[in-house]
Amino acid sequence: MMGKITGDLLNKVKFDGQGLVPAIIQDAETKTVLMLAYMNQESLTKTLQSGFTWFYSRSRKCLWQKGESSGHVQQVESIHYDCDGDTLLVTVKQTGAACHEGTFSCFSRRLDEEVVQDAAIVESTEVYGQVATILNDLYEVIQDRKHNRQEGSYTCYLFDKGQDKILKKVGEESAETIIASKNNSKEEILYEMSDLWYHCLVLLSYHNITPTELLAELYGRRK
Incomplete structure (x- = not known):
């Protein structure tokens, strides 16, 4: 730069x-x-x-x-x-x-x-835009990090460490979201749940499952 x-x-x-x-x-x-x-x-x-x-x-x-x-x-x-x-x-x-x-x-x-x-x-x-657009845009970034490693990228770090590390982070962020909810803090809930959703998208990417497939599953349950 x-x-x-x-x-x-x-x-x-x-x-x-x-x-x-x-x-x-x-x-x-x-x-x-x-x-x-x-x-x-x-x-x-x-x-x-x-x-x-x-x-x-x-x-x-x-x-x-x-x-x-x-x-x-x-x-x-x-x-x-x-x-x-x-x-x-x-x-x-x-x-x-x-x-x-x-x-x-x-x-x-x-x-x-x-x-x-x-x-x-x-x-x-x-x-x-809508939720689907936001999730898919973020998923595309995650997919890019998955296939094009970049030095210093946290997402690349997760993929390098593998499934166990990704699952551990999903568990940690779930626990932190629970704590945020118990604290009745809107700011904490939004922050921690954003982290949780991100790590869930990384997990989906690991399994080559797209957000569109997940939303289709949710839509099918609604019907």
């Missing part, structure tokens, strides 16, 4: 005591602020090398690529740092929704309003 990554380039960024720097993500076309996440040196390097955003999860203590499971990747257009060098502004070409709740931006709520703007959800539904 931006050529050879050197120490001098990374030295322009002032990481905090935990080795992190906040990154504001902005849509290059609409100038909408999409989200805020954190990068460390490794995730910033991977972002610069791959041309797609990588972040560091403070809760999970690991790197993650935006859109790895959802397909809603962010292709980097430019990266700027502020006058103090302790904050990044990353402009991207956003595919799909930036927010895990399905809205284009994570900043879809106003502090001075009690009710979330329904228009953001409606717009998201109109743009990203």
Whole structure:
């Protein structure tokens, strides 16, 4: 994306005591602020090398690529740092929704309003289509990772490890979804169930079963 990554380039960024720097993500076309996440040196390097955003999860203590499971990747257009060098502004070409709740931006709520703007959800539904389309689009990404291995891809990692690893992740995500439900947290449920659905799609791909076949089975039961 931006050529050879050197120490001098990374030295322009002032990481905090935990080795992190906040990154504001902005849509290059609409100038909408999409989200805020954190990068460390490794995730910033991977972002610069791959041309797609990588972040560091403070809760999970690991790197993650935006859109790895959802397909809603962010292709980097430019990266700027502020006058103090302790904050990044990353402009991207956003595919799909930036927010895990399905809205284009994570900043879809106003502090001075009690009710979330329904228009953001409606717009998201109109743009990203029906459930079948979303599932099939994500499945195509998973299938591509299955047949075209990419270094650093979590999906490729799952296929490399094989069936037992995929089944273990399905079990773990199922348990985490249950915990989220017991916590009565909508945000947790949406987040964990998204992870669960993704891993279920990986399992379908492992067995060469398509989402269309699954939906046909559900439709047949309804009839």
